[in-house]
Amino acid sequence: MQRKLATIMVGDFVGSTSAMETDEEGAITRIDTVLETVRMIVQRHDGRVFSTAGDGLLAEFASPVNALRSAIEARAEIAALPGSSGGDMRFGLHLADVVVVGSDLRGDGVNLAARIEASAPPGAIEVSGLLYDQVRRISPCGFEDLGERRLKGILEPIRIYRVTELVDRHVFQFAPTRSAPSATQSPRTNSIAVARFDVAPGAVADQCFLAEGITDDLTLELSRLRGLFVSSRSAATALTTKDPVEIGRLLGVGYVISGSIRQVGDDLRVNIALTETCEGLVIWSDRIKRPFGELLDVLDEIIARVAATVSGRIEQSELAAARLKRPENMTAYEYYLRGLDHHRLIGVSDIHIHEAMAWFERAMAADPGFGRPFAMHVCSWSNLPNFDMDKAEQQVAHALALDPSDPEAHRIMGAIKMKSGDFVSARYHHIRAHELAPNDAYILGRSAAFYVYAGEAEHALDMLDRAETLDPFLPVWITEERVAALYALGRFEDMMRVALTLPFQTRRKSLYQVAASMACGDAGKAEFLVRQALSLDPSLSAVYIRMQETYADESVTETLVVRNCDAGLPLTPRKAAARKKSLSLR
Incomplete structure (x- = not known):
């Protein structure tokens, strides 16, 4: 039998039987819609x-993220339909791994997806732990861990996660903002990208944080050198390819740093390469x-060597200025x-907020x-x-x-000052x-965003x-900041076009779309967008706008x-929030 790996949705x-009893023809029409x-x-x-099967359907996707986005968008669009209860599906x-039988898919995996759906409350989107593990770093939404659940007909308990309404809190959820450079376009002069470092074979999985951290630090410190064009940190996260030539084409850079890291006891092993992207020469x-x-010290050596190769001779004084202050204690750096x-996963689950804070506190103590x-x-x-703004300001002042x-x-600190209304200090x-x-x-x-x-x-x-x-x-x-800027300039058509480039609906995007639609006299579209926004977050209100959209001109x-x-x-x-709204300085 033919088999394949697929995401099943x-x-x-919900409630089709009772709906049929009340208004059979109306129910059939609504279910079909x-x-x-x-x-x-x-x-x-x-x-x-x-x-x-009557009032339900089964779908397959090659991409778990696309399946998740489909469920989220479907829930929002259904909730925005006239007369929707918000929990129709x-x-x-x-x-x-499923069995392919003609155009049908069968097997335990399909049954498990059906059992997860059947155990969910109306309006909910719930996923297995296996799917969650695949999407948690790149998902368009947050999750609530429901723990292990015993499902009918399934021998072992299955860990279940529920998608929360807050689909716009993921700090590093990305969306392409422009097309890739053409194949004939030359890379920029003195340009480089740092590909995400791998954990070398044989290392423990726990060392992923170290590989991510080295990628971040190399990118940040190279970006402080004025002679270099450095593609940003999120680019390394977004790209799935490891081919330096392809990375160079996608990001328009002439060089790519790539490598792997492995810690064995007290020893650190780093494999690193600098590749020219036009010909793929190492x-x-x-x-x-x-x-x-x-x-x-290893990072300093790499930065100096890269800078000398890519940008020619750079004075030692400039290299020294590019370095952030180093910790005296390497345990603190690991923490x-x-x-x-x-911190990168804060939008995925609230547990990461507490974990991030705990590790930072350990670093501060060490x-x-x-x-x-x-x-x-x-x-x-x-x-x-x-969150306490005054205490936070004191702590960041201490960091500075x-x-x-x-x-x-x-x-x-600029974000704190802006939220406090001190736009002069925020500007500085x-x-x-x-x-x-x-x-x-x-x-x-x-x-x-400040401007x-x-x-x-x-x-x-x-x-x-x-x-x-x-x-x-x-x-x-x-x-979203481009959406806000275009709205502020009254360029509503341009704003709507940019908003449509986002791969999923967010609260902030919805609120600006509503305001632009009303400004253009399209109340019907605005009302639809409000219903859609409330389906994403039933606790959404003007309170959220006043807390988040803190313009210097209050009008x-x-x-x-x-x-x-x-x-x-x-x-x-109208409805209590699943969690109180937070400020989020990102």
């Missing part, structure tokens, strides 16, 4: 409906074996990298003179409802006192962050253009509120 219309909506969305995401998803490669305590690994953990601890903390040259600390810190890391696309994007709120939307668009030049795979929220915020409320957004939450 099972969807079922809902199922047709799901079919179209499945096709939109390269899926295939392979079976239907429920979905179960599972990744499995310019140099090395195998480095050093004590773990000398890791930062910091572990915290950073959890080396009180190491500034970065103090700043990143605040960044993680801002995702919790108990320890290391005044840390661009991330300046970025975080955002400018300083950009000066310290002129080639960091993430910092450019965050600075652009949107400060009333300088044209300048914000310029910064976003520069960020997108550095990285065609920016986080989704950076595209801009109030106009945003009025336009959304005129389209049906409640002034205060």
Whole structure:
């Protein structure tokens, strides 16, 4: 028998029997409308409906992420239909090796997906632990861990995760913002990308945080050298290819650093190569074996060697200036990298907020003179409802006192000052962050957000253009900043076009689309978008807008509120939030 690996999505219309008893013809029409909506969305995401059974359907996808996006979009679009209860459909998803029988798929994997769906409450999207493991770093949504559940007909308990309403909280969820350079386009002069480092065979899985951390640190410190064009950190996350030539083509860079890392006891082994992307020639490669305590020295050597090769001679003073303050204690650095690994996953599950904070706190205790953990601890903390702005400001000020040259600390302080209404100080810190890391696309994007709120939307668009030049795979929220900037300029048609480039609906995108639709006189579309937004987050209200959209000119915020409320957004939450809203400095 033919077999294949597939993501199975099972969807079922809830309450069809009672609906039939009340209004048979109306129920049939509604069920058909809902199922047709799901079919179209499945096709939109390269899926295939392979079976239907009255009021339900089964679909297959090659991509787990596409399956997840289909379920999320289907739930939102169904909830926005007139007369929807918001819980018309429920979905179960599972990744499995299945049997192919003609156009049908069969086997335990299909049965398990159906059991997951059947055990879910109305309106829910629930996935197996196996599928969750595949998508958690690149998913378009957050998850709630429901623990292990015994399902009818399944011998062993299955770990289940439920998709939360908060689909826009993933810090590094990305979306392509421009097309790749053409094959005939020459790479930029003095340009480089750092491919995500691998964990070498034989290393424990726990060392993934170390590989991610080295990728981040190399990218950040190279971006501080003014003679180099460095593709951003999120680009390394977005690309699945390991081929330096393909990376060069996609990112428009002339060189790629790639490598692997393995820690064995107290020894660290790093394999690294610098490849020229036009011909795929390896310019140099090395195998480095050093004590773990000398890791930062190894990074310094790599940076100096790369800079000399790619950009010619660079003065030692410039290399020294590019270095962040080093921790005195390597245990503190390891704790910091572990915290950073959890910080990247904050939007996936709230447990990562607490894990990130705990690791940063360990780093702070292990080396009180190491500034970065103090700043990143605040960044993680801002995702919790108990975030204290005054204490956070004091802690980031302490981080800057320890290391005044840390661009991330300046970025975080700029965000705090802006949220506090001090736009003068916020401007200083955002400018300083950009000066310290002129080639960091993430910092450019965050600075652009400041200029949107400060009333300088044209300048914000310029910064976003520069960020997108550095990285065609920016986080989704950076595209949201372009939406906000275009809205602030009254360029509503352009704003709507950009909003459609996002791969899924977010709360913020929806609110700006609603306001733009109302400004253009399309109340019907605005009302549909409000219903859709409330299906994503039933607790959404004007309170959220006033908390998040903190313009220096308060009339801009109030106009945003009025336009959304005129389209049906409640002034205060109609339903208690699953979790209290947080500020999120990202």
